[in-house]
Amino acid sequence: MAYTEEELKKELETKEYEYGFYTDIESDTFPVGLNEDIVRAISKKKEEPEWMTDWRLEAFRVWKEMEEPEWANVKYKKPDFQAISYYSAPSKKPKYDSLDEVDPELLDTFKKLGISLDEQKKLAGVAVDVVMDSVSVATTFKKTLAEKGIIFCSISEAIREYPELVKKYIGTVVPRKDNFYAALNSAVFSDGSFCYIPKGVRCPMELSTYFRINQAGTGQFERTLVIADEGSYVSYLEGCTAPMRDENQLHAAVVELIALDDAEIKYSTVQNWFPGDKEGKGGVFNFVTKRGICETNAKISWTQVETGSAVTWKYPSCVLKGDNSIGEFYSIAVTNNYQQADTGTKMIHLGRNTKSTIISKGISAGKSQNSYRGLVQINGRAENARNFSQCDSLLMGNECGAHTFPYIEAKNKTAQIEHEATTSKIGEDQIFYCNQRGIDTEKAIALIVNGFSKEVLNKLPMEFAVEAQKLLEISLEGSVG
Amino acid sequence: MAGNTETDMLKIKNLHASVEGKEILKGINLEVNPGEVHAIMGPNGSGKSTLASVIAGNEDFEVTDGTIELEGEELNELAPEERAHQGVFLSFQYPVEIPGVTVTNFMKTAINETRKARGLEEMPANEMLKKIREKSELLEIDRKFLSRSLNEGFSGGEKKRNEIFQMAMMEPKLAILDETDSGLDIDALKVVANGVNRLKTPQNATIVITHYQRLLDYIVPDHVHVLLNGKIVKSGGKELALELEEKGYDWIKQEAAV
Ligand SMILES: Nc1ncnc2c1ncn2[C@@H]1O[C@H](COP(=O)(O)OP(=O)(O)OP(=O)(O)O)[C@@H](O)[C@H]1O
Ligand SMILES: [Mg+2]
Numbered sequence: 202m203a204y205t206e207e208e209l210k211k212e213l214e215t216k217e218y219e220y221g222f223y224t225d226i227e228s229d230t231f232p233v234g235l236n237e238d239i240v241r242a243i244s245k246k247k248e249e250p251e252w253m254t255d256w257r258l259e260a261f262r263v264w265k266e267m268e269e270p271e272w273a274n275v276k277y278k279k280p281d282f283q284a285i286s287y288y289s290a291p292s293k294k295p296k297y298d299s300l301d302e303v304d305p306e307l308l309d310t311f312k313k314l315g316i317s318l319d320e321q322k323k324l325a326g327v328a329v330d331v332v333m334d335s336v337s338v339a340t341t342f343k344k345t346l347a348e349k350g351i352i353f354c355s356i357s358e359a360i361r362e363y364p365e366l367v368k369k370y371i372g373t374v375v376p377r378k379d380n381f382y383a384a385l386n387s388a389v390f391s392d393g394s395f396c397y398i399p400k401g402v403r404c405p406m407e408l409s410t411y412f413r414i415n416q417a418g419t420g421q422f423e424r425t426l427v428i429a430d431e432g433s434y435v436s437y438l439e440g441c442t443a444p445m446r447d448e449n450q451l452h453a454a455v456v457e458l459i460a461l462d463d464a465e466i467k468y469s470t471v472q473n474w475f476p477g478d479k480e481g482k483g484g485v486f487n488f489v490t491k492r493g494i495c496e497t498n499a500k501i502s503w504t505q506v507e508t509g510s511a512v513t514w515k516y517p518s519c520v521l522k523g524d525n526s527i528g529e530f531y532s533i534a535v536t537n538n539y540q541q542a543d544t545g546t547k548m549i550h551l552g553r554n555t556k557s558t559i560i561s562k563g564i565s566a567g568k569s570q571n572s573y574r575g576l577v578q579i580n581g582r583a584e585n586a587r588n589f590s591q592c593d594s595l596l597m598g599n600e601c602g603a604h605t606f607p608y609i610e611a612k613n614k615t616a617q618i619e620h621e622a623t624t625s626k627i628g629e630d631q632i633f634y635c636n637q638r639g640i641d642t643e644k645a646i647a648l649i650v651n652g653f654s655k656e657v658l659n660k661l662p663m664e665f666a667v668e669a670q671k672l673l674e675i676s677l678e679g680s681v682g
Numbered sequence: 683m684a685g686n687t688e689t690d691m692l693k694i695k696n697l698h699a700s701v702e703g704k705e706i707l708k709g710i711n712l713e714v715n716p717g718e719v720h721a722i723m724g725p726n727g728s729g730k731s732t733l734a735s736v737i738a739g740n741e742d743f744e745v746t747d748g749t750i751e752l753e754g755e756e757l758n759e760l761a762p763e764e765r766a767h768q769g770v771f772l773s774f775q776y777p778v779e780i781p782g783v784t785v786t787n788f789m790k791t792a793i794n795e796t797r798k799a800r801g802l803e804e805m806p807a808n809e810m811l812k813k814i815r816e817k818s819e820l821l822e823i824d825r826k827f828l829s830r831s832l833n834e835g836f837s838g839g840e841k842k843r844n845e846i847f848q849m850a851m852m853e854p855k856l857a858i859l860d861e862t863d864s865g866l867d868i869d870a871l872k873v874v875a876n877g878v879n880r881l882k883t884p885q886n887a888t889i890v891i892t893h894y895q896r897l898l899d900y901i902v903p904d905h906v907h908v909l910l911n912g913k914i915v916k917s918g919g920k921e922l923a924l925e926l927e928e929k930g931y932d933w934i935k936q937e938a939a940v
Contacts (some may be wrong), residue, residue, distance in 0.1 A: 629742070634778040636762035637738050637771075638788070638848065639796035648791060652782025652831065 260387030359395035393424035458493030497523030536569030724909035769855030838865030875900030
């Protein structure tokens, strides 16, 4: 059997662990397994204050008592949590010396997405020889933000530099004991973003993790905290259309959004984790907890385009605590080959006159399974709460599945809840019609899918929308004969 | 290839086609020259739409015998989009809805894909807009209409008018209009027929499938063919259509049975 150098290296690494190369916690990659010492060591690595260390330890204790959830409509081999290394220092050394060494298939996809050469290098982990444009872009960017008093940095930096803010808000929207993955994340998160918009400030540009160049890589256990102070506005972009390949199979992020009185947060995600090969091997498991809380008159919109991951389990939610607050969820989830997705949202109406809108578009192809699971909960105090949900599924071929699980709990009689659901199939007559106008089948499918997803694509910031559209095309390539 | 100095636009020889093992076209022969208008008439279920679909390359139908040539080149093995790139256009009897895709976006994609296949650059946006304006005026189509989802919620007549708008945009060599007149009111019929006539050149050709003489008053055919049970059983000049209008198909059926 021929080994590539990469495989050989990996083999050697695991061998080392087998032989008990275990306790050198100072090394840059921690040994596999999870215990209190590892949690402490992560906190120490990050030079965190004691309260943070204790916070993590508490999360770890909670996690130990919890069981992995079973209820999502997905099947996978459960990860062995003691076989994962929970800390890896960001690699300073580039993985490759030139693009020639990178998987040509990956480069091909970059090209189709129209990603510049420099960016391709960065994404693939290739050394960049010239000073990249984005460095200067990022500098001017930071300056503009600082002038407005906006804080945008890594979560580790925030814990050190702005401990009062972090301490006040972290874990308030997604408590440590919220769920199995959230607890795990709280104990071991090592990376992530922090953002604070001061009172009355309208953030003048889309905040994108892309600009945080020193933290561009996405960690396995990311933690994001966005705080929009009273009357402020921010649009936050997460993710990247480029396919992310990662040796880490399990990803469990936590995102917390806090919209104080009259504030608005728009949170857009394009997610394209490696879904595994055509047989479904090697893809990423993506278990994310995303939640936002709205105070009086505040508004949070989640918009997401998901094409990646082998298994996705994700429910961006809104707690509509304040009166007149608004929650929105716009989602496109594409599954192909053997992918499985169980996504949706929860809208928790606590305040009076609260309003929520859910538009979910599921596209399934190949042998994939795509489920929408949504909860609309109207609490007793929530007078005149309103919800509108629309879940549309588009099927391609006969071997895929689409499922819709809407849960509604209304404890106030004044609630108005509307739910609409449709399932359609791309028809051969539609494809022939396009063909007859000179549009080949692949392009026809892209066109039909874009039309189907339009209401959600329209909610994305312009640039992101164009990229997302291309991404949809690529994800469905070759899905119909 | 035949050494004709004048190549036919369309030449169909002994065409047989079936669907699910059932033969629908049973030996069609048809020649259409550039600049000509041919009308195909015939009772319901005689195979008119099937013939149009088969020329356009619909893979639901299996061609079991015969050939279809466009300007001397055989189309049989070409995919539907390749035939479109060669200049074949079909105005559908039942246009299909594509939710969320605007008429404008659809046309932009169709034109640019066709140009790409022909080795041309994408059409510049201003040129595209100019063309859209011109052709929508020709067919008296409200501009607001062009930003609606393709055929979704269009009335029957609107769908047909929109088909001809697409034809005007695509500028095909061979246009096949399958019952474009059905569903059009009298004024719309005039507008659409006028559009079709204005698009006529000595280089392109039109096949009009219809049940009614009325359309042929406006789009005057050079030849009229009667399709019966998968075969062209009678051909003539425009007066044949008048005769059919007057007498129906029974006499043709009897003639054919002899
Ligand atoms: N996909 C199909 N499957 C089975 N039978 C078909 C199919 N398409 C057409 N046919 C049959 O072939 C025959 C010819 O149909 P076609 O639509 O070509 O008729 P037509 O001449 O266009 O009729 P009309 O005037 O009503 O439009 C009919 O008997 C029809 O039922
Ligand atoms: Mg017909």
